[in-house]
Amino acid sequence: MLVYASKRILIGIVTLLAASIVVFSILEVVPGDPARLMLGMNATDDAVRTLQEQMGLNQPLLERYFRWLGGLLTGDFGRSFTYSVPVISLIAERIAVSLPLALISLALSTAIAIPVGVFSASRRGSIADTASMGVAQIGVAIPNFWFALLLVYVFAVVLRLVPAGGFPGWNAGVWLGLKSLILPSIALALPQAAILARVTRSALLDVLGEDYIRTARAKGLTRRRVLYDHALRNAFIPVLTILGLQFAFLLAGTIIIENVFYLPGLGRLVFQAITQRDLIVVEGVVMLLVATVIVVNLLVDLSYAIVDPRLRSRS
Structure with missing residues (x-):
């Protein structure tokens, strides 16, 4: 290891x-x-x-x-010429919005996708399988900014359950901060959940066709035990790969959603820095996001070895 x-x-x-x-x-x-x-x-x-x-x-x-x-x-990202403050302070202020948004979205996406993918794979060819994958295909096809606007209209304008946009800051209270991130998180999570559900189903179906799965069934193990104890763990490598890519996307690729909901996150900071030609900020934020992607991919690689011990023996 x-x-x-x-x-x-x-x-x-x-x-x-x-x-x-x-x-x-x-x-x-x-x-x-x-x-x-x-x-x-x-x-x-x-x-x-x-x-x-x-x-x-x-x-x-x-x-x-x-x-x-x-x-x-050394943690010195330079000084912004637009805001006249250290770049690291700008990043710290904006990541306090983008990181919780990405984590909430990823948790919501995973909580929806894994059960749907397992459910669909366990009922391959059934009406339930076709319906769930049909909904997932729609989720993949719908642009997240259009879905975000729809959520704003229904839950903020019509029902008035949550704010339509903006971020009050964590100093105003944790609940108010989380409340302002509910709609953006859903807008980001559901399209990603659709992708992850399809990957989970495909990975499980591949594993369920392996010889050791047929052997486990021949030994008299229940369908549920074969699915969860043997198949699901071995199908987790492609799922972990997608999870790592999705976290990187959710942290770095939220420019559109942050602009739709007027959130002061990293994506909006990069967009503003580009329009203002503040290259010091662009360099600092981009390198931070690159480092984040590399660290996430490293953690995913290490998780491969935990899920599949054969990888450790090959190294």
């Missing part, structure tokens, strides 16, 4: 380093002078030169990269 984990950690570190080079390089080759784009085309040359010095744009490329990388490693 230690060798397996060491290999995955090493791969994660190399991937993170490669990602930092890509992110830094892409923003470096963006057309136009970042300082002039921030100040506007009518800015004076003196003002542009001053901002270039503050941003370190007058230094050699490699020196700028290693200085930026060293700052990331």
